[in-house]
Amino acid sequence: MDVRWEEAGWERLTGRSGRRRLPVWDCTVGLVVGDESVLLVDPGSCLREGAVLRGEAERLTGRRVTHIAFTHGHFDHVLGAAAFAGAEVYGAVGLDSLLSVGREALRLSAVHHGMAQEEAARAVELLVLPRHPVSGELTLELGGVQVLLANVGPGHTGHDLAVFVPGEREVVFCGDLVEESGEPQAGRDAVPARWPAALDRLLSLGGEDALYVPGHGAVVGADFVRAQRATLAARFGVSEA
Numbered sequence: 221m222d223v224r225w226e227e228a229g230w231e232r233l234t235g236r237s238g239r240r241r242l243p244v245w246d247c248t249v250g251l252v253v254g255d256e257s258v259l260l261v262d263p264g265s266c267l268r269e270g271a272v273l274r275g276e277a278e279r280l281t282g283r284r285v286t287h288i289a290f291t292h293g294h295f296d297h298v299l300g301a302a303a304f305a306g307a308e309v310y311g312a313v314g315l316d317s318l319l320s321v322g323r324e325a326l327r328l329s330a331v332h333h334g335m336a337q338e339e340a341a342r343a344v345e346l347l348v349l350p351r352h353p354v355s356g357e358l359t360l361e362l363g364g365v366q367v368l369l370a371n372v373g374p375g376h377t378g379h380d381l382a383v384f385v386p387g388e389r390e391v392v393f394c395g396d397l398v399e400e401s402g403e404p405q406a407g408r409d410a411v412p413a414r415w416p417a418a419l420d421r422l423l424s425l426g427g428e429d430a431l432y433v434p435g436h437g438a439v440v441g442a443d444f445v446r447a448q449r450a451t452l453a454a455r456f457g458v459s460e461a
C-alpha cells in the first residue's frame with residue numbers, strides 16, 4: 221500500500237502503475253509512470269474531472285501527463301481529455317472519425333446518464349480526438365517501461381483498446397470489455413458476436429497472473445475474465461468454434 225496514492229484516492233497496482241475509480245459513473249482511470257513519460261488510461265468523464273485528475277497525476281508522479289489512451293469512445297471514458305493540453309492521444313483505428321461525427325450522440329449520452337446540460341455541451345465542444353490510431357498493437361516507450369496498446373476489439377464497442385503494462389506483475393487495463401461492478405453493458409454499438417474473442421485476446425496477452433483492471437469495478441484475475449467470457453458467449457448465443 222502506498223499511503224500517498226491511497227490518500228489521493230488512488231489504488232497503487234505495481235511500482236509503475238495505479239488506478240482510480242471515479243465517482244458517479246464508477247469509471248476507472250489508469251496511470252502508468254515511466255522515467256520520462258506518463259500515460260493516462262482514459263482521462264475522466266468531464267472537464268472538471270479531467271482537471272482534478274491532471275492535478276493528482278502531477279502531484280503523484282512529479283510530471284505532466286504526456287500520453288492518453290482511450291479504451292473506447294463512451295462519454296465517461298473520453299470527455300475529460302481537453303484538460304490535458306499537449307498530451308498525445310491514442311485510440312483504436314477509426315475512433316477519431318466515429319467521435320468526430322458522433323458529437324451530438326456523445327452529448328446526449330452524457331446528459332442521459334445524468335451530466336448537467338452545460339457541462340456536457342462544453343465537454344463535447346472541446347472534445348479531443350485521438351490523433352494516433354492503433355490497429356493491431358503499438359508499443360509506447362515511457363522510459364524504463366514499455367507499454368503495449370492493443371486493438372483487441374470489437375466487442376463492447378466497435379473500437380476497444382486494451383493497455384498492457386509489464387512489471388513484477390503484469391497489469392491489463394481492459395476498458396469496458398470487462399466489468400466487475402455490474403453486468404457488462406452492451407449498447408447498440410456493441411458487437412456481441414465478437415466480444416468473447418476479444419476477451420480471448422486479452423487473456424492470451426495478459427496470461428494467468430496479470431491484474432485485470434475493468435472499466436468499472438474491482439481489479440480481477442484471469443478466472444473472472446474467463447467466467448465473464450463464458451457468460452457473454454451464453455448471453456449472446458455465440459457458438460464455440
Ligand SMILES: [Zn+2]
Binds near residue numbers: 292376396405
Ligand atoms: Zn463503455
